[in-house]
Amino acid sequence: MKPESLIAALYVFALAAFLGYQVISRVPPLLHTPLMSATNAISGISLVGSIVIAGSLGHDQMKVLGYPLSTVLGFVAVTCATINVVGGFMITDRMLRMFKRKELPAAKGDGKKALKG
Amino acid sequence: MKPESLIAALYVFALAAFLGYQVISRVPPLLHTPLMSATNAISGISLVGSIVIAGSLGHDQMKVLGYPLSTVLGFVAVTCATINVVGGFMITDRMLRMFKRKELPAAKGDGKKALKG
Amino acid sequence: MERFYFIEFTYLAAGILFILGLKGLSHPESAKRGMHLAEFGMLLAIVGTLLHHDIVSYELIIAGLIVGGAVGGAMAYWVPMTAMPQRTALSHAFGAFAAALVGIAEYMRHGAELEGVKMGAINLEVMLGALTTTGSLVAFAKLQGLVRGTPMTFKGQNVFNMTLLAATVALFVYTLFNPGAAAPFYAMIALAFLFGVMLVMPIGAADMPVVMSLLNSYAGLAAAATGFVLDNKVLIIAGTLDGFSGFILSILMCRAMNRSITNVLFGAFGSVKDDAAAAGEQGEMREINVEDVAVQLAYAKQVVIVPGYGLATSQAQHVVRELANSLEERGVTVKYAIHPVAGRMPGHMNVLLAEANVPYSSLYELEQINHEFPSTDVAVVIGANDVVNPDARDNPQSPIAGMPILEVDRARSVVVLKRGRGRGFSGLENPLFFKPVTGMLYGDAKESLGRLIQAVQQA
Amino acid sequence: MERFYFIEFTYLAAGILFILGLKGLSHPESAKRGMHLAEFGMLLAIVGTLLHHDIVSYELIIAGLIVGGAVGGAMAYWVPMTAMPQRTALSHAFGAFAAALVGIAEYMRHGAELEGVKMGAINLEVMLGALTTTGSLVAFAKLQGLVRGTPMTFKGQNVFNMTLLAATVALFVYTLFNPGAAAPFYAMIALAFLFGVMLVMPIGAADMPVVMSLLNSYAGLAAAATGFVLDNKVLIIAGTLDGFSGFILSILMCRAMNRSITNVLFGAFGSVKDDAAAAGEQGEMREINVEDVAVQLAYAKQVVIVPGYGLATSQAQHVVRELANSLEERGVTVKYAIHPVAGRMPGHMNVLLAEANVPYSSLYELEQINHEFPSTDVAVVIGANDVVNPDARDNPQSPIAGMPILEVDRARSVVVLKRGRGRGFSGLENPLFFKPVTGMLYGDAKESLGRLIQAVQQA
Numbered sequence A, B: 001m002k003p004e005s006l007i008a009a010l011y012v013f014a015l016a017a018f019l020g021y022q023v024i025s026r027v028p029p030l031l032h033t034p035l036m037s038a039t040n041a042i043s044g045i046s047l048v049g050s051i052v053i054a055g056s057l058g059h060d061q062m063k064v065l066g067y068p069l070s071t072v073l074g075f076v077a078v079t080c081a082t083i084n085v086v087g088g089f090m091i092t093d094r095m096l097r098m099f100k101r102k103e104l105p106a107a108k109g110d111g112k113k114a115l116k117g
Numbered sequence C, D: 001m002e003r004f005y006f007i008e009f010t011y012l013a014a015g016i017l018f019i020l021g022l023k024g025l026s027h028p029e030s031a032k033r034g035m036h037l038a039e040f041g042m043l044l045a046i047v048g049t050l051l052h053h054d055i056v057s058y059e060l061i062i063a064g065l066i067v068g069g070a071v072g073g074a075m076a077y078w079v080p081m082t083a084m085p086q087r088t089a090l091s092h093a094f095g096a097f098a099a100a101l102v103g104i105a106e107y108m109r110h111g112a113e114l115e116g117v118k119m120g121a122i123n124l125e126v127m128l129g130a131l132t133t134t135g136s137l138v139a140f141a142k143l144q145g146l147v148r149g150t151p152m153t154f155k156g157q158n159v160f161n162m163t164l165l166a167a168t169v170a171l172f173v174y175t176l177f178n179p180g181a182a183a184p185f186y187a188m189i190a191l192a193f194l195f196g197v198m199l200v201m202p203i204g205a206a207d208m209p210v211v212m213s214l215l216n217s218y219a220g221l222a223a224a225a226t227g228f229v230l231d232n233k234v235l236i237i238a239g240t241l242d243g244f245s246g247f248i249l250s251i252l253m254c255r256a257m258n259r260s261i262t263n264v265l266f267g268a269f270g271s272v273k274d275d276a277a278a279a280g281e282q283g284e285m286r287e288i289n290v291e292d293v294a295v296q297l298a299y300a301k302q303v304v305i306v307p308g309y310g311l312a313t314s315q316a317q318h319v320v321r322e323l324a325n326s327l328e329e330r331g332v333t334v335k336y337a338i339h340p341v342a343g344r345m346p347g348h349m350n351v352l353l354a355e356a357n358v359p360y361s362s363l364y365e366l367e368q369i370n371h372e373f374p375s376t377d378v379a380v381v382i383g384a385n386d387v388v389n390p391d392a393r394d395n396p397q398s399p400i401a402g403m404p405i406l407e408v409d410r411a412r413s414v415v416v417l418k419r420g421r422g423r424g425f426s427g428l429e430n431p432l433f434f435k436p437v438t439g440m441l442y443g444d445a446k447e448s449l450g451r452l453i454q455a456v457q458q459a
Ligand SMILES: NC(=O)c1ccc[n+]([C@@H]2O[C@H](COP(=O)([O-])OP(=O)(O)OC[C@H]3O[C@@H](n4cnc5c(N)ncnc54)[C@H](OP(=O)(O)O)[C@@H]3O)[C@@H](O)[C@H]2O)c1
Pocket: C206, C207, C208, C209, C210, C253, C256, C257, C307, C308, C309, C310, C311, C313, C314, C340, C341, C342, C343, C344, C345, C346, C347, C348, C382, C383, C384, C385, C386, C387, C388, C417, C418, C419, C420, C421, C422, C423, C424, C425, C426, C443, C444, C445, C446
């Protein structure tokens, strides 16, 4: 790793850390569960790394079903990471879709009025 | 500028932009004047660039009092930037020192009580 | 060159979109859009990566994406909301495992020529990845009830764990200076996997949420480390965001339970349990029958419902909503009081009730509702215990002293729905149940509520 | 190598410290500490830079630091608080000029071998730096009263400015592709300097604050560009933070004045003035003498003081504080109502009153105080006009319609201290002065207040 890139990476890390703190600390308790699954999904970003490895051929001797071992590990990694990403995002969406501000236009509201009036 | 460093710089820029927005938008009106002079002082950071130029010898022909022109420009830059930095920070401190939460232990408070009691 | 820039820009965009996505979560209105941004960001990052020039063949990639997508989709589609904690734990395991594998593969490929910094990053990535994987799996097993949820301890456990940790760290350092030496590297991984198990095993199921958010942040840090290994900034950004959210959440939880993280991890709770047991009963609980409760509710002006972990275990969220409806139809004002750590994960109650179509505008947080109890006719406590335990407020000796509570005991009358004399998560006795204002309605929350609804109709 | 890392780490640390510094400004308590962090960060960055391996001789550096430090210190030490705006403007000019010079020097040294991206960064840096320099100088001159504060316009100005801008941009683009060509580069700079003047000249002194924050953000962006040129990230961070704060502040100001930035920059305000003048007087102003005011104040329960630009011009902050004291000694509750855009720069009134030792706990913002006016016996308006103009609320036709105001006209009685019939910044007539509740106490704010204090003593 070239020194320049190391430094650059550290900058990104430091700034992201601040930003993470700022942003996350503003999420209301109401949304903490979605937050958990959302960050969980985002952490599936290691998928990016996995893909490169699964697609490129390592020059390592050990072969599994004709593929270099490292490549196979890459495949497993892709699978796991994808589970994480897809699962995480879908569940988050599902949860968020459940949060509603106002009542559905249910008979309820009217019933109430009817009784009040 | 190497592509890698350009990209890295862009990352830093983007993250800093977000952070700037988050942080600044939390500053209360009470402190807007100090904020102005503080950021003004911080923008004097170009001092860093100026110093390098004032300290290194450009291989440019034009000479001013024996110094290469670019170096002299560097000197002027250092001076200006320093004015900006020192002035900005000192004035900010001076302002902030004026902000007090509670009364100074002035006769006022007592006087009040005295009258009330 | 063009390609290089294109890829890098997809990554940059992804990073920005992730941030925007999390910003969106600051309000339920903007949350959905935020998530879609984040998802789009992920898509961008993937597309960008597929163009990477090292990639020679796509079949394994495609295969992995398809299999993973199918499994992930299925999991997301079929898990009930009440199984959220387990699912998240499992998902962590997968994510962390992927990170670990990437690290291992990287090592296999350029093990020898790795220099200090990069080797350190790989070690960090692999170690965090490994222990998070097994740790999350144990957490999953406990939450799912596959293994005993109670803390599992054995003699000399701490000594063992410490030596384990020491050995792992030693190997970590050693490999730093001899990247070529494969054996120690793999040994370190093995130990890390084991350490993950040892770390979570002694922790009770109820504490899992805290542990999980911690594991969450480890998983994030592992991803960030991967970013350092591959010199890929979007990994660093995403990983860091993740690491922080996990960390902040666990802090919040601990604060709301007022315990220290160390206390959670190295559970000093066991002892407390005993003292509490020793404290024993304080007088009589007044039982009360469905009809009386129904009448109270039917003719009340304001009713506040206080859900707790019991609501989750008995899946009573929908029935609660029905009860609330029938009361509101009678003109009763119904509000829900949500304690930050009611249930077993942050926002647990909010999700359950949202699932039952309760609008979040009628969910009230601690500060918003506490001052309303005095003017509340009936407070209905459904499977909640610790979060309404007056001792936290009144008794400085109590182990949960200082933990903010919902002050239901200030209401004109209180009805508690629970199955019996069971303790809450903290294992403490709850004086509320012995107060004159309180009536106990025994039985599984769901059933009790069902009977209540009918009774209310008659009333 | 070690040195490289050391330098880079000082920069990283500096960047972090700057951020912490600005975070500190989110509360007056933490502000001081925050600033010290930022200052320490700047120190670190400087020390780090001094170790840079390109540096061969230090005499010019030392000289520059000494001279600059002395001048800067003197400026900071002697400017009165009321001259804040001017000082800031001047300081901007210096900072921007430095950025421009760095760019020029860089160009002199490796002009020819600069490729696209870097040349673009240099151009941006130099252009922004140059126009900010002259722009800020003009702003300074106007605020200091060295030149006429009123908008200076001439026929065909817009056409001229547009061509000027076009020419600058053209040269900008040209130099991108021919970095070697020095003449166009320097021509661009010259035009940029000129453009800065043209940009600010037509803007009235009162609008300067907005312009200045904009220039502030340009200065920041120039610094950020320098960061791209020198591939130095701390410059990017600091510059970006600066750029954003300037931008956000100008937005806030415009919103509070409800005008658009373009409207400020290309002042459509002139026209409005005339209409307003046309509107002319509406009835009689009721003059009222010091003694009556004194009695009103002395026997009031609650008095709210509403300071405005007039307080600044007449430097009356200390006298106000004295008046408040003597009233409080009589048991009167005194509160200060601070409008976000009272005065001529953001937080102007806060600083002035802070200077006079008014604790910020007795300064109230718009939302906090407006509902209190009905229960206020006397509202004392000191040199404020637009910020208390009821038209903004009542008259949709008014050019400032919708601008939030302090609703003093709801108070039981209002006393307005001003010199005469002078209009406010907006140049509009103010119906408040003609309302029956309102009494006018003519004269310079400082003098009137002085007389008031004595009268109160007697009362
Ligand atoms: N939310 C979080 O993030 C989080 C994380 C970690 C720990 N915790 C802890 O979890 C606890 C949450 O407090 P809580 O009041 O919500 O729950 P709790 O204190 O754990 O009490 C749950 C109560 O529900 C009753 N119950 C269980 N199953 C039931 C059923 N099927 N029907 C009716 N009642 C049932 C139990 O009594 P019976 O057995 O008699 O029925 C028990 O007393 C707090 O101590 C908190 O610190 C929360």
